[in-house]
Amino acid sequence: MPAPTLYDWIGGIETLERLTAEFYRRVQQDAELAPIFADMNPDHPAHVAAFIAEVFGGPKTYSEQHGGHPEMVRHHLNRHLTETQRRRRISLLLDCYGQSDAPQDPEFASAPVGYLEWGSRLAVINAQPGAKVNPHAEMPRWGWGETGGPYIPKGTK
Template identity: 70%
Template sequence: MTVPTLYEWIGGIDALDHLTDEFYRRVHQDELLSPVFAGMDAGHPRHVAMFLAEVLGGPPLYSTERGGHPEMVRHHLGKHLTEAMRRRWINLLLDTYTDLELPADPEFASALVGYLEWGTRLAVINSAPGAKVWENAPMPKWGWGETGGPFIPKKKA
């Protein structure tokens, strides 16, 4: 069996676009997060979907069209994100993910949560006073990690 990428397993760019569109609709209704995204460009959900697509093993959409990881870091500079904001962002994204009934297997969830924890902690660091952009920062690449692949139940003989 060929192990699919996380990108393939979630359903590709269409699933990520659906997730980010619904997620940011909810962000605008959240009292803690809405001020952070008040001036958000209308294309922001798509840009985040493109970034996630690339991180999860899909095509290099964000690097090609948006400038890669250094550009994502630039979007966090000076935002002064807090731990409370970081945790709310993750919780709201995971609630949206669950409500949309995207893959619920523990292996995928483990990989996704692992990336979200890493990425949001990096966002907080990059939003702090004095943070700088490393122009040669590589695009993060996330895989199945310790799980080794998706959960596929064995068929009964």
């Protein structure tokens, strides 16, 4: 029997939307993060839920209706996000997850941490001056622990 996707395991789009709604509710009360999201699009929490759903093996709604990975990157351009903000965002997200009714088994709980670490670092890199969007960037897919292979420095095979 194939392993369920992370999307199925967490409880699908309903759970993800509950988590992002709670996360952005807490963001408004967080001194570090509130200013960054002060002018946030009201649909942002639902869009982020759709994005994560797709990364976790769920429906391709973000790719089909919201512009896919390149559009997500575009939203971070020139925002000058910092390492401190990145870490605060992860910490708050993990608090929301840990205090939610989403599954807390160690096997599941460890998988999104890798994705959050990877994805948030890309967001900070793409928020710096000079960052460019790759219009063909594929949507990442995350599983139960695959790393996707070792880091390969630029210019080497």
